[in-house]
Amino acid sequence: MVNAILGTRIQQYRREVGITQAALAREVGISPSYLNLIEWNKRPIAGALLRKIASALNLSPDDLGSMAEERLNATLSEIAHLPSLKDANVERERTSEFIGRFPGWARAMAALAQSEHEATVRAQVLSDRLSNDPYLGAEIHKMLNRMTAIRSVADILVDYSDLPPERRDRFIEIIHEEIRVLSDNGETLATYLDKSVHAEKFLTPADEVEALFDEHGGRFDVIETIAGEISHMLTDLRPLPRRVKARALVDEHLKGPIQRIITDSSQIETTAAADRARQLLTDYAVGAILMPMAAFTQEAKNLRYDIEALAEAYSTEVDTICHRLISIPRGDGFPRFGYLQANASGMIIEKLGFEKLIIPRYAAACPLWVLFRAQQSPEAVIRQRALFPSGDRFVFIARARNTGMTGFGRPRHYVTDMLVTTEVDAGMTIYAPDTASVVEEVGPGCRLCSRQSCPHRVDAPLTQ
């Protein structure tokens, strides 16, 4: 067995055991200077000598090195030679020592390099696709032709005042015709790009799970039906035992159906996404048993969808109520809700059930959303009337809750739950804004926002 990092390992174990170099050398019958060379990876070691040293250190030869480490060594050597790291002056000759001493860091570095490589490849693929996609090229060419005709004819109408009336009418007709076709072209292109985005595989497990919930409209009828049938088994009225029992009922009666939802969905592709979906669907099922839909919709209507009053009525957390509200059947007489959850860093960690609200996928959302402001006054429900550049009006209802520890001096960590609904639907709830309440101009996020002069802008819009 020849392994470039064996020497470092031998040195490490020898020190741990507390044997001097001289003592170990004597024990295995070599000179201390030769052992020194082995320990500094200057001499290869294998066969009988390796077995002797391993035995002297009370180890098996396999403990001292493995193929995985060989591969790691090769990977790190590759990284050390990357042109982009030229200025870092990586100590290439000490790679084996680095792996031997800091195996965890070495593995982390190799993983980072791998993920950087994958991201670069992906960016190149996307960039290639945009510049070489034949369909995209043809559609853009068609649009440029339309624009050329419109521009040329419009210039004629402006530049030639002596046009005979029939000629003028003909040119106006051309403009009308071209604008109509241009608009069709634009729509085709938008649909194509939209499909392309969906055809692209999701970037994160959260995206896959979000797509699963969207696919079902935020509501899983199979779970609702079974939950409705077994909810009478909850006999204990105390909140905690009820929850524990509900969870046990999910394991007993709903594990299979949940797994089938995941297996049958084309949206869930990765193991990580399947795990996340299982967790969210289990929470969903617990909520469905604790708050069967028929009774819940009635109670929610009676309390005018007041999330705190509902949480009190069901002795549960506000986020559980929010999740339940987004699964209310869609139809007349019920407001439709979406749900967002953000952590203290401003990262949106959950987004369910409201496709009308555009949220940047790869950039920060608008900091003016009450979703982020709510952390300044934890546990209080704050309402925001939000006006988007598109003219869409939403009502945001946000509340930050502590997920950290309680008690003096202990760190608290807040996450914010936010319900989203339209102004019209908000009219059915306790959060209905009156005409006097302030309408705040917000956006989806700087990159997607057209409010050029917004004082809070930190990034240029994509559509300049």
Place this chain on the structure above:
Amino acid sequence: MAKRVLLAEDEPNIVESLTFILERSGFEVATTTNGRQALEVAQSDTPDILILDVMLPELDGYEVLRRLRADTRTKTLPVLMVTAKGQREDRETAMKCGADMFITKPFVNSELIAAVEKLAVGRPD
């Protein structure tokens, strides 16, 4: 005598508007809507200037230009190539194929007329 322009473009509304402005600028205009026809007309009844769109049915603009440059009758025919905006490769290919000038869509009329007039200079009436 008015200079003769052959306009090879397959978009009827563009043909209509360009024909109008070229005629108003004093040119005599003939039109074709596909590459093969453009080649035939250019070879049989050589115009003073050819305005040649890149994306033409049957034979694309580059191929038309290559064949024209290989033919002694049309080797020096002034050609204004029309490419699409943003297609840098199109412009490079147009110049390699032997275009004298190029203009990108969408253009303004005055730009096109200026280019055609520039090409017309040096061609005897």
